[in-house]
Amino acid sequence: MQSHPSSSAGALPAQALAGVRVLDLSRVLAGPWCTQTLADLGAEVIKIERPGGGDDTRAWGPPYLKTDDGRDSSEAAYFLGANRNKRSVAVDIACAEGQALIRKLAAQADVLVENFKVGDLARYGLDAASLQREHPRLVVCSITGFGQTGPYKDRAGYDYAIQGLGGLMSVTGERDDLPGGGPQKVGVAVADLFTGLYATIAILAALRHAEATGQGQTIDMALLDTQVAMLANLGANYLCTGKAPGRMGNAHANIVPYQVFEASDGHLILAVGNDKQFAKFCEIAGHPEWASDPRFANNASRVRHREALVPMLAAVVATRPRQTWLDALEAVKVPCGAINNLAEVFADPQVQAREMTVAMDHPLSEQLRLVASPMKLSATPVQYRRPPPLLGEHTAQVLAEAGLSETEIARLRSVGVIE
Incomplete structure (x- = not known):
């Protein structure tokens, strides 16, 4: 590549594309x-x-x-x-x-x-x-x-x-x-x-x-x-099955539970990525038996039985405030999160840090x-x-x-x- 003089003033650290x-x-x-x-x-x-x-x-x-x-x-x-x-x-x-x-x-x-x-x-x-x-x-x-x-x-x-x-x-x-x-x-x-x-x-x-x-x-x-x-896994799903996926709202085609739920005072995201995380969620929710239910014991089963499981989850999430859920789930490392508007995004301490x-x-x-x-x-x-x-x-x-x-x-x- 050619070398070009930098027009920026002062002694700054080198940049990877300096000279391009x-x-x-x-x-x-x-x-x-x-x-x-x-x-x-x-x-x-x-x-x-x-x-x-x-x-x-x-x-x-x-x-x-x-x-x-x-x-x-x-x-x-x-x-x-x-x-x-x-x-x-x-x-x-x-x-x-x-x-x-x-x-x-x-x-x-x-x-x-x-x-x-x-x-x-x-x-x-x-x-x-x-x-x-x-x-x-x-x-x-x-x-x-x-x-x-x-x-x-x-x-x-x-x-x-x-x-x-x-x-x-x-x-x-x-x-x-x-x-x-x-x-x-x-x-x-x-x-x-x-x-x-x-x-x-x-x-x-x-x-x-x-x-x-x-x-x-x-x-x-x-x-x-x-x-x-960029259709990524959805494109791969179609090429593997010949079945075109449809709209699923805030749900995930391949993971359950992985969607938005409504707490008693607002919405939160629950993004359970594996069976251990699901078991931890069940403990926090007061329903440890869900984790051993054959319909829900592993992710493949939860995907197949999402129509049964999701209403059960929605009912229990609705009984507590959003922050109560977030604090409890974050403490045991179950992925979850709030849904912020942009004012909240730029005020977030992590974004600021x-x-x-x-x-x-x-x-x-x-x-x-x-x-x-x-x-x-x-x-x-x-x-x-x-x-x-x-x-x-x-x-x-x-x-x-x-x-x-x-x-x-x-x-x-x-x-x-x-x-």
Whole structure:
């Protein structure tokens, strides 16, 4: 990989991806989630945005970042959550001079990430084949809804539609025979997020290969592929049996009891993972005989007889307050938990002890708080070097580093090629 000078100030610990330069032509969530992860690990990420509007998610609000005087800024929280540690360069890639700038920046990069429709970048001479002819070491990761091949390759792909088409909504939500049953999406864009993480893993593997061989490669990431892969045990269940699983609400297809129960004053999660844990629960519940009942003595039997067991469990859980159950079960190491809203999540002492929020100074506000990275590396820790950038905030800086003069930068700005 190429070596690039770090632009961060001060003597900070080394990061695993220091020296890796990423040219980010992606927008919305899957691509930016990937490049933010790379940036958190030390990569220098240059985010290319269209002049005038930038990444679509800059306008996906409210909520917006509050300025220091309490007014809404132009920066949507959605954008802020996926774009820290990047520099923004606003370039019009629809014009020849803008395309030339992208080729110049790509020649100085190790990785290019894009999520244009299949074939769009080829119209500009910015497709992987064109760029890799000039820069054979370049790793190009394309993220689309359906991939570069197949009958759906030209379709636009959105997380919501992918959750439906890829089977996730067929196993998410309450059972069809119960009140509230029917298809339900997951509350966060998991197809986008999983695709961003799989793309990150693939890029790291491709960088390892490029470092060893001097050869770049293309990575073809599709939201639908990722959605199918992340069905995990449910996909395996179908392939083993030929029977498509259905929605089970808060229950588990392969483990019982592993679901939500209602205590006398609220809900809790009971997640019994083995027979010893079930026996401990039965003791706490005052029904030790359940653990020796042939219908319930092992997990396979409990799964087969869930319709008998679950109402019995529900009846006894309903007799005591939630915290009484949680305290008693945690004391004997039976997995259980509360169901928190986000205010409760960020107030939780464990979440706070793990430092899962980070404060950053933003050009428009000194009050920016973001969800922190969950990656805890002992020798090469995540660093929060830059807040999410303003549109085109670093255009002049990055182009000057690429060798353009102040005069040329001013000319490109005057004719609308850059912002």
